[in-house]
Amino acid sequence: MIVDVSKKILIVGLGLLGGSYARVLKRFGFHISAITLDQSSIDYAIKENIIDEGSTELDKKIIGEADLVIFALYPHVFVEWIEKNQQLLKSGALITDVTGVKGSIVYTIQDMLRPDVEFIAAHPMAGREVSGVENSTDKLFIGANYIVTPTEKNTPEAIQTCLELGRLLGFSNVATLSPEDHDEMIGFLSQLTHCIAITLMTCNDKEDMQKFTGDSFRDLTRIARINDQMWSELFVANKTALLNQMDLFINKFNELKTMLETDDIDAMRSMMRHSTERRALFDKK
Amino acid sequence: MIVDVSKKILIVGLGLLGGSYARVLKRFGFHISAITLDQSSIDYAIKENIIDEGSTELDKKIIGEADLVIFALYPHVFVEWIEKNQQLLKSGALITDVTGVKGSIVYTIQDMLRPDVEFIAAHPMAGREVSGVENSTDKLFIGANYIVTPTEKNTPEAIQTCLELGRLLGFSNVATLSPEDHDEMIGFLSQLTHCIAITLMTCNDKEDMQKFTGDSFRDLTRIARINDQMWSELFVANKTALLNQMDLFINKFNELKTMLETDDIDAMRSMMRHSTERRALFDKK
Helix, strand or coil: CCCCCCCEEEEECCCHHHHHHHHHHHCCEEEEEEEEHHHHHHHHHHCCCCEEEECCCCHHHHHHHHEEEEEECCCHHHHHHHHHHHHHHCCCCCEEEECCCCCHHHHHHHCCCCCEEEECCCCEECCCCCCCCCCCCCCCCCCEEEECCCCCCCCCCHHHHHHHHHHHHHCCCCEEEEHHHHHHHHHHHCCCCCCHHHHHHHHHCCCCHHCCCCCCHHHHHHCCCHHHHHHHHHHHCCCHHHHHHHHHHEEEEEHHHHHHHHHCHHHHHHHHHHHHHHHCCCCCC | CCCCCCCCEEEEEECCCHHHHHHHHHHHHEEEEEEEECHHHHHHHHHHCCCCEEEEEHHHHHHCCCEEEEEECCCCCCCCCCCHHHHHHCCCCCCECCCCCCCCCCCHHHCCCCCEEEECCCCCCCCCCCCCCCCCCCCCCCEEEEEEECCCCCCCCHHHHHHHHHHHCCCCEECCCCCCHHHHHHHHHHHHHHHHHHHHHHHHCCCCCCHCCHHHHHHHHHHHHCHHHHHHHHHHHHHHHHHHHHHHHHHHHHHHHHHHHHHHHHHHHHHHHHHHHHHHCCCCC
């Protein structure tokens, strides 16, 4: 389906991610429409030739004509949208998303969805510390991962189309994971790291520390500048997996603390060598 | 004293830091000598015109002629060196160091030192992920902090000379702190961050996580590649201050975990906003 550029693509939620999707897909020649909250985003995107048309309303024509609908919304807004508006979708439409958690979303949407519309979930692991369509860019996905999380309700065709979408968007790594494996991976690699960063940033309020800050502390707290509305929602939506990862971290941290309390230098050195070896796996290739 | 380039400077321990000191100070015209373990380091440094002369032995002439001696050794090696060899130092010599912990070193050295030699402690907060004089550079200190940690045993002249040394070396921020304030600051900004990084790197050994790694995880674990001999010694040498910082971190992390367990989104958002505000203080100026 995707390679057929006569198909119409609708993006619901024209922010940083939605806008970046639009920029790339428009370049391939697809007809791109958008529905979003702010008229200024629509105006900007049309002026910049990022989309062909757009509306802040539930425009029946725009929604009813779309062959592929990409939802770039907060998780609960996405679920509410489908609940209230799915009757507007074209029969045979394929829908996908950008939601950063999967287990708490994918089954809910698939269970409530009309039988003539298919939802194939995906997580584009890309972002910036700024938001809004004005900051979108067609380079956002270079070097990044795109994860498709199919369930047994998905057709092979929809899975292939979604993988193809990831490749078209320019992601460097396109893969599939079960929703559960995805959530564990995200819980560890992304959410736990944000939990650590905001904890480090708020656990010691002593004044003037910033005078002596070096790169280590700056690196560990770069992501401590955080969108509180989005991340608190993502944490709660992935609660079980994230709590598991937090426990793994606390247990290991307490092990290290015990090593220090007992002057167990051998154990500390062994842990540091393990850390050094394992870190090499995570270097950029 | 420092601005008088007829004075002789001896560096004990010609590695990354010692070599970088030598490169900068040689450029100002000082006579630079070095004592270090490996002849290859001496040979390299003489060939590269980083030092004037050097030895792998306790050369009495080199040591006895030095007006300023900079010890760039592991903490326990530094203490042992002074215990065994301080009789070789010139009367009236000033000695300083690069040790990353202060409370457990400064008083020990000052208490055992001859009355005609003064020790003024300093911590150059600079480094690289590589070691050895071959990796030294005269640009190492740009943008970095240099902390002098005087005690009541120090003379105003020695403190001024040491501050001047930091400025000559090219540090962007030269300051004084008490040994205790220094150790608290280092415990938080440097050692705690390394504890966190090695814990994160070793707490979940699930395979293939690296396939999906993004910048957040890479940033938080860059320093998880760690010199186990040096850092385990530095942790133990700053045990009390570091354990305090680890407790502050664990307590805050457990607060966040409780917020998540109880779906307390308001508390999470408040913590995230605090984190975001506070992080702004730590931006590079």
